Amino acid sequence: LKYNGQVFIVSLKGNANEYGAIDSNQKVAHEFEHGRQVLDRELSYHNYNPPDWKPWALDRTDEAKAFAAGFDATPVAPDQSGFLNGMRQAINAGGIQGGVDYLGRSNTKYRYLPAGPINVTHRSPAIYEVPK
Amino acid sequence: MKFLSNVTALLIVLLSSMAAQDPPKPLPLGFADFETVRAAKTKGELQVSVPSIVIRISSKDRKRESFAISSREGYVSVPLRPGSYCFDAYDQKGLQLELDSEQARCFDLVAHDRLVVGVVLAAN
Numbered sequence: 381l382k383y384n385g386q387v388f389i390v391s392l393k394g395n396a397n398e399y400g401a402i403d404s405n406q407k408v409a410h411e412f413e414h415g416r417q418v419l420d421r422e423l424s425y426h427n428y429n430p431p432d433w434k435p436w437a438l439d440r441t442d443e444a445k446a447f448a449a450g451f452d453a454t455p456v457a458p459d460q461s462g463f464l465n466g467m468r469q470a471i472n473a474g475g476i477q478g479g480v481d482y483l484g485r486s487n488t489k490y491r492y493l494p495a496g497p498i499n500v501t502h503r504s505p506a507i508y509e510v511p512k
Numbered sequence: 513m514k515f516l517s518n519v520t521a522l523l524i525v526l527l528s529s530m531a532a533q534d535p536p537k538p539l540p541l542g543f544a545d546f547e548t549v550r551a552a553k554t555k556g557e558l559q560v561s562v563p564s565i566v567i568r569i570s571s572k573d574r575k576r577e578s579f580a581i582s583s584r585e586g587y588v589s590v591p592l593r594p595g596s597y598c599f600d601a602y603d604q605k606g607l608q609l610e611l612d613s614e615q616a617r618c619f620d621l622v623a624h625d626r627l628v629v630g631v632v633l634a635a636n
Contacts, residue, residue, distance in 0.1 A: 429589055434545060436587075438628050439559070477556050484614060492619045494549050494630025495612075498559045502585045 381414040383425040383433045383508055388415060401461050406450035413449035417442050418510065421500040425508045436507055439496025444471065444479030463488065540623035541591045544569070547628060548582040548601070551612040551635040559632065561586030565609070566602040567631055571595055572618065582631075594623045601631050610634040 382389045390411045392404060402410065417423035426436040447464075448471050456468040463486060470482035483490040503509065548565040552558060563584040569592065570577045581604070582588045598618040601609040611617060612632040619629055 426587070428583075428587065434626065435628060437547075439547075439630070441556075480556075481614075484616070489627055491616050492627055492629045494547055494559060494615065494632050495551075495555075496559055497556070498547070498549055498561065501561065504585065507585075 381411045381418075385427065385431070385433055388418070390415070402450060402464060403454060403457075403460070405454040406456075409453035410446040410450040413446040414442065417445070418508070421510070422497065424500045426504075426506050428506050433508070437496075437498045437500045438493060439498045440480045440483045440490060440493045441476060441496035441498075443483055443490050443493065444476045447471065447479055448476060540594055542594055542621035542623055543589055543591055543626040544597070544619065544621060545589045545626060545628045546580065546582060546587065546599075546631050548586040548588075548631045548633070550633045551615075553635045562633060564604060565631060565633070566604060566606075567599050568602065569597050569599045571597055592621055594621055596620050599629070599631060601633060 382391060390408070392407055392411075414423060418425075423438055423442050424436040425433040427433045447467050451468055451471065456464050458465065466486070467479060467482055470478040472478075474481065480495050483493070484495060485491065500507065500509075546567055548562045548567070549559040550562050552560075563582060563586055565582045565586070567580045567582065567588070567590075568577055569580065569590060572595070578590065578592070580588045580590045596618065597620075600617070601611060603609060610633065612634050615630055615632040619627055621627060
């Protein structure tokens with residue numbers, strides 16, 4: 381999910397390796413969960429370094445919820461990547477927190493994210509806020 | 513006359529060598545977007561942003577180090593050369609702050625990439 385200062389864009393052209401070859405249904409559900417997080421102030425976008433808008437308050441909890449939403453849309457197939465199958469097992473066994481811990485151990489850039497949850501608490505013109 | 517023709521030839525050589533120079537190459541940079549937060553006492557509870565944390569970023573060989581300080585919102589973006597880095601955290605007096613033991617303290621950055629990196633202080 382991206383924000384360009386005017387509209388949110390759900391891109392299905394992301395790096396397949398980054399997601400671990402996530403399928404299209406899983407990807408749509410994953411990104412729409414991030415959209416739900418923006419509406420609920422669990423995630424936002426900032427442009428402290430204009431012109432780009434970058435994720436704000438992004439954490440492993442946001443990502444674990446997004447992966448869980450993807451798996452709810454379409455269960456992970458055994459022939460999908462080891463990363464996705466491991467993520468599914470972690471969420472099945474330990475819920476969202478299991479997914480958060482798994483991402484923290486994974487060999488992906490998700491492991492650098494704070495565990496969270498971190499919500500959007502600051503108000504600033506540089507941070508996107510859902511209009512009331 | 514011969515002197516002038518030599519100077520002209522030299523100028524032509526100089527100008528043509530200047531024209532053949534490649535345009536300056538952009539510096540290969542990646543960006544580490546640090547979020548400074550404090551871990552909750554219990555897993556799964558809210559982590560809160562912490563302002564004004566000094567972050568020391570060291571190359572893994574310890575030969576280079578950079579410092580940054582997070583904003584009042586607990587955010588700072590640091591441009592770095594591609595490579596592997598580790599970080600630790602300090603207050604503004606230079607006293608080292610304890611980091612959450614479960615959080616990664618090192619990261620790999622490639623050119624033109626942007627990483628969100630959590631600097632998670634241990635719970636109070």
